[in-house]
Amino acid sequence: MKIRNFLWICFVGIISCTKPIEKNSLDSFKGVLNNRFYIGTALSNEQLIREDNKILREAANQFNAIVPENCMKSALIHPQKEVYNFTLADRFIEYGLQHDMWMTGHTLIWHSQTPDWFFKDSNGNEVKRDELIHRMKDHITTLVHRYKDFIKGWDVVNEAIEDDGSYRETKFYKIIGPEYINLAFKFAREADPKAELYYNDYSMTLPEKRAGVIRMIRALQRQGIRVDGIGMQGHVNLTSPSIEAFENSIVAYADLGVKVMITEFDISVLPFPNEHLGADINTTVSYKEQLNPYKEKLPDTIQQKFNDRCFDFFKLFLKYDKAITRVTVWGVSDEYSWKNDWPITGRTDYPLLIGRNHKPKEILKQLTTYVANK
Numbered sequence: 001m002k003i004r005n006f007l008w009i010c011f012v013g014i015i016s017c018t019k020p021i022e023k024n025s026l027d028s029f030k031g032v033l034n035n036r037f038y039i040g041t042a043l044s045n046e047q048l049i050r051e052d053n054k055i056l057r058e059a060a061n062q063f064n065a066i067v068p069e070n071c072m073k074s075a076l077i078h079p080q081k082e083v084y085n086f087t088l089a090d091r092f093i094e095y096g097l098q099h100d101m102w103m104t105g106h107t108l109i110w111h112s113q114t115p116d117w118f119f120k121d122s123n124g125n126e127v128k129r130d131e132l133i134h135r136m137k138d139h140i141t142t143l144v145h146r147y148k149d150f151i152k153g154w155d156v157v158n159e160a161i162e163d164d165g166s167y168r169e170t171k172f173y174k175i176i177g178p179e180y181i182n183l184a185f186k187f188a189r190e191a192d193p194k195a196e197l198y199y200n201d202y203s204m205t206l207p208e209k210r211a212g213v214i215r216m217i218r219a220l221q222r223q224g225i226r227v228d229g230i231g232m233q234g235h236v237n238l239t240s241p242s243i244e245a246f247e248n249s250i251v252a253y254a255d256l257g258v259k260v261m262i263t264e265f266d267i268s269v270l271p272f273p274n275e276h277l278g279a280d281i282n283t284t285v286s287y288k289e290q291l292n293p294y295k296e297k298l299p300d301t302i303q304q305k306f307n308d309r310c311f312d313f314f315k316l317f318l319k320y321d322k323a324i325t326r327v328t329v330w331g332v333s334d335e336y337s338w339k340n341d342w343p344i345t346g347r348t349d350y351p352l353l354i355g356r357n358h359k360p361k362e363i364l365k366q367l368t369t370y371v372a373n374k
């Protein structure tokens with residue numbers, strides 16, 4: 001309760017006296033896309049630790065929504081059964097309040113980055129179903145309750161469906177059964193009835209996966225569980241998936257009567273070892289020089305390909321702005337992107353809207369002209 005008071009005091013103080021004057025004009029993504037959908041970014045732990053640096057200021061100039069890239073994942077925020085570590089998450093909230101941003105929480109239940117203690121009893125044996133449900137409830141309720149009024153939407157369940165459309169056999173699934181998904185949404189709804197609750201996943205354009213996600217959402221809806229939105233993680237590259245495939249999925253998810261969000265958007269310009277890799281962090285590939293071709297600089301031809309591809313995606317997002325409520329890029333600027341280290345560590349990628357010079361890329365100008373002439 002103390003921290004909620006603290007956050008409210010920060011909120012009131014910020015609103016009443018120190019709210020900075022920020023650009024919302026046509027020289028920013030948030031200015032250009034104003035009234036169409038939120039344009040967001042993910043804040044890394046490093047950025048939250050090094051307060052008030054240049055990059056955080058640029059993030060506030062360019063974006064009107066934020067999501068924590070890592071600091072609300074259970075391994076970080078709830079490392080032991082009785083221990084919560086809210087330091088970076090509180091800092092995230094403070095920053096969002098200071099700049100009047102839409103804040104999304106990421107992520108309540110995910111098979112990855114869940115600490116081992118979650119699934120073990122005091123003897124080190126696998127925890128029983130009722131106990132795991134109890135732990136899930138405690139985790140979800142604590143987080144959602146603490147950030148009620150500040151976090152407006154939660155990625156409640158992340159990546160529960162495999163590429164073939166079946167349920168991912170996570171520990172939550174194996175111990176509780178598919179009902180863990182219903183329960184996660186139920187606990188989150190009870191903790192904050194006003195927050196929007198989302199399902200978030202990658203490779204959402206694959207037909208089998210899309211069918212699986214739709215089956216799951218329909219089943220939840222039939223049981224009276226309200227899902228407010230679907231997050232299509234947008235980890236794409238210069239050629240895959242096609243715009244058409246992406247469009248088909250936006251339409252299919254919107255047809256469920258839910259909001260659609262493009263979450264985790266980034267366009268890798270680097271060669272992928274195989275055509276489709278998704279975003280599974282367990283997929284790793286060994287480093288080879290030829291797979292890291294732009295160490296010093298991105299050639300103009302590739303830069304142009306990036307701009308064209310990015311423009312095509314934004315035209316698509318604008319076409320569906322009735323269904324799409326937010327587009328979030330997965331990182332503030334290129335040097336912070338996870339793509340520099342996935343699926344191969346130590347590469348130099350250029351996947352985001354802001355470059356290593358901390359300036360918006362050419363796409364901002366293209367979008368400005370496009371939106372003005374529409």
Ligand code: G3I
Nearest residue numbers: 045069070073106112113158202233264279280281330338
């Ligand atoms: O914080 C430690 C640091 O202390 C240590 O020195 C360093 C050494 O490797 O690791 C640091 O932790 C890393 C963390 O990112 C913070 O940088 C982890 O190893 C690394 O696994 C972790 O990767 C994150 C990954 O999720 C796993 O949580 C990426 O930054 C993050 O971009 C990525 O995001 C996910 C979404 O949440 C869900 N969708 C897919 C997406 C990409 O995998």
